[in-house]
Amino acid sequence: MSGLSVRHYFPWCRVKVTSQNVNAQPRSALVRIEPDERYRPICHECGQPARTVHSTTRRFIRDLNFADTTMMLQVEYRKIWCDHCGGVRVEQLEFADTSQRLTHRLAAYAAELCRKGLSVAAVADHLDLDPKTVKAIDKAALQAEFGETRYGDLRRLAIDEIALKKGQKDYMTVVLDYDTGRVVWMGEGHGAATLDRFFGEMPPEVRAGIEAVAIDMWEAYIKSIKQWCPNAKIVFDLFHVVHAFNEVIDQIRNEEYRNADGDARSTLKGSKYLFLKNWGNLAEDQQIRLNEILVMNERLNTLYWLKDLLRHIWSYHRPGWAGKMIDEWCSVARQDGHPKLVRFARRLDYFRYGILNHCQYPMHTSRIEGVNNKIKVIKRVGYGYHDSEYFALKVKQALPGRPESN
Numbered sequence: 001m002s003g004l005s006v007r008h009y010f011p012w013c014r015v016k017v018t019s020q021n022v023n024a025q026p027r028s029a030l031v032r033i034e035p036d037e038r039y040r041p042i043c044h045e046c047g048q049p050a051r052t053v054h055s056t057t058r059r060f061i062r063d064l065n066f067a068d069t070t071m072m073l074q075v076e077y078r079k080i081w082c083d084h085c086g087g088v089r090v091e092q093l094e095f096a097d098t099s100q101r102l103t104h105r106l107a108a109y110a111a112e113l114c115r116k117g118l119s120v121a122a123v124a125d126h127l128d129l130d131p132k133t134v135k136a137i138d139k140a141a142l143q144a145e146f147g148e149t150r151y152g153d154l155r156r157l158a159i160d161e162i163a164l165k166k167g168q169k170d171y172m173t174v175v176l177d178y179d180t181g182r183v184v185w186m187g188e189g190h191g192a193a194t195l196d197r198f199f200g201e202m203p204p205e206v207r208a209g210i211e212a213v214a215i216d217m218w219e220a221y222i223k224s225i226k227q228w229c230p231n232a233k234i235v236f237d238l239f240h241v242v243h244a245f246n247e248v249i250d251q252i253r254n255e256e257y258r259n260a261d262g263d264a265r266s267t268l269k270g271s272k273y274l275f276l277k278n279w280g281n282l283a284e285d286q287q288i289r290l291n292e293i294l295v296m297n298e299r300l301n302t303l304y305w306l307k308d309l310l311r312h313i314w315s316y317h318r319p320g321w322a323g324k325m326i327d328e329w330c331s332v333a334r335q336d337g338h339p340k341l342v343r344f345a346r347r348l349d350y351f352r353y354g355i356l357n358h359c360q361y362p363m364h365t366s367r368i369e370g371v372n373n374k375i376k377v378i379k380r381v382g383y384g385y386h387d388s389e390y391f392a393l394k395v396k397q398a399l400p401g402r403p404e405s406n
């Protein structure tokens with residue numbers, strides 16, 4: 001008989017490996033684990049040793065695979081009378097929770113795979129586990145690490161909304177520590193009440209330390225920030241404004257297309273992305289085509305020029321100059337006279353304070369945009385469609401921030 005032993009792979013206290021059966025087809029092994037009678041059982045509830053064994057019971061528990069073999073443990077464990085708790089309890093096992101059907105090390109492996117970015121479905125499939133089990137494991141691991149809101153010394157925030165499902169009015173609010181890139185908090189909804197919950201739980205001294213908050217031109221957020229952090233400067237970030245203006249461009253471009261005929265119509269056909277992309281990102285033939293359109297259509301030429309001018313407003317360091325540029329922008333828009341353009345100019349003028357605040361707090365739009373894109377990727381992998389709490393934990397995990405600020 002060989003001196004090789006499997007017991008090194010089960011290095012657990014208070015139990016002993018008593019036998020193993022290996023099946024060839026499909027490859028599987030059943031390892032029998034029994035209490036080591038030299039030790040007194042420990043109560044699962046209170047952790048105290050128990051003197052009286054009530055009965056012995058058995059459970060099948062999945063373990064990590066061994067080589068190409070699926071590993072199943074047949075675990076015998078004791079029910080005890082605990083003097084300390086004053087009742088019948090099960091004994092504490094080091095390697096598994098007897099209410100679960102898998103070992104701690106298998107659960108840790110599943111959580112690690114989820115952490116690496118695999119979807120719950122992929123991990124469940126890979127380990128031959130129930131997706132519900134995998135999700136519960138991952139969620140519990142995340143909750144332990146990210147469940148509590150860490151405020152730290154927040155100074156600048158960026159707050160944004162994210163749509164959970166495309167085309168549905170199902171939103172979450174994301175609060176980012178702008179200085180480190182860490183997602184601090186996520187909550188359901190995108191109204192003032194959502195943000196009120198966040199600020200309401202925030203310690204007053206942290207609230208008082210908030211200097212600036214970057215947001216979209218969105219009244220609900222403005223209202224909440226003004227109420228809770230009256231000293232914080234509200235900054236409207238370029239990303240959202242450009243996004244909103246791109247929609248205006250697209251609507252007007254569509255109108256122009258519908259009203260055009262002949263050659264003009266065919267030139268405008270399918271030109272949406274020529275307007276949305278930045279000039280530098282267009283291929284040479286696309287630049288030539290866009291130029292043709294701009295020469296041909298005065299209104300679209302004005303719109304394109306305004307789009308460029310919009311970016312310039314955010315490049316100023318002095319509020320005086322930025323203010324002049326806003327005036328210039330609005331004046332050109334009003335001259336054109338298209339109602340959608342005039343309405344956008346009115347909005348820009350109304351929210352001018354938050355654009356001018358950008359001079360003092362130049363919060364770069366690329367960071368907010370980067371976070372937005374990262375969250376979209378997490379959404380695509382398939383987390384959180386039914387469980388916004390789990391989704392929020394996944395986002396916090398993916399965006400833990402850098403330790404040092406800049």
Ligand SMILES: [Zn+2]
Pocket residue numbers: 043044045046047048082083084085086089
């Ligand atoms: Zn007890």
